Amino acid sequence: xxxxxxxxxxxxxxxxxxxxxxxxxxxxxxxxxxxxxxxxxxxxxxxxxxxxxxxxxxxxxxxxxxxxxxxxxxxxxxxxxxxxxxxxxxxxxxxxxxxxxxxxxxxxxxxxxxxxxxxxxxxxxxxxxxxxxxxxxxxxxxxxxxxxxxxxxxxxxxxxxxxxxxxxxxxxxxxxxxxxxxx
Numbered sequence: 546x547x548x549x550x551x552x553x554x555x556x557x558x559x560x561x562x563x564x565x566x567x568x569x570x571x572x573x574x575x576x577x578x579x580x581x582x583x584x585x586x587x588x589x590x591x592x593x594x595x596x597x598x599x600x601x602x603x604x605x606x607x608x609x610x611x612x613x614x615x616x617x618x619x620x621x622x623x624x625x626x627x628x629x630x631x632x633x634x635x636x637x638x639x640x641x642x643x644x645x646x647x648x649x650x651x652x653x654x655x656x657x658x659x660x661x662x663x664x665x666x667x668x669x670x671x672x673x674x675x676x677x678x679x680x681x682x683x684x685x686x687x688x689x690x691x692x693x694x695x696x697x698x699x700x701x702x703x704x705x706x707x708x709x710x711x712x713x714x715x716x717x718x719x720x721x722x723x724x725x726x727x728x
Contacts, residue, residue: 620639704720
């Protein structure tokens with residue numbers, strides 16, 4: 546299992562003249578990129594208690610996740626189940642592969658908000674995927690990155706970071722260390 550202190554380098558960001566992110570697919574991007582993730586998983590989570598505040602206190606908790614392919618493999622859906630402060634929490638991810646752009650769009654929704662967040666968009670290269678979006682957090686404009694490290698297929702790591710300076714610096718705020726469930 547890869548430790549949370551080992552972070553992969555985040556690719557440099559590019560913006561167009563309208564300040565939109567320019568995201569280009571890797572040459573190897575395909576609808577099979579998330580095949581490793583199909584099935585049931587046990588997760589060890591490390592989540593920063595407070596984001597973009599200089600906090601260095603982490604909350605750790607267990608969760609489960611199960612992913613199924615949809616749309617003849619051009620997409621997948623998963624359910625994330627956890628308990629926070631004694632209350633059940635459910636998240637859902639929808640991932641869609643655009644065969645024309647060769648980019649994945651990843652949408653997140655959870656039981657707290659009941660809405661789809663803006664998609665993070667990107668692709669995999671050498672079993673590592675980076676997915677980006679512009680968003681806001683606590684009234685700050687930010688860029689969000691999801692990093693999928695699938696170099697160890699039965700123990701992938703998902704992580705998330707925020708940048709409030711257009712990618713010059715990043716704050717990692719959530720890690721999910723996964724182990725395949727054989728139940």
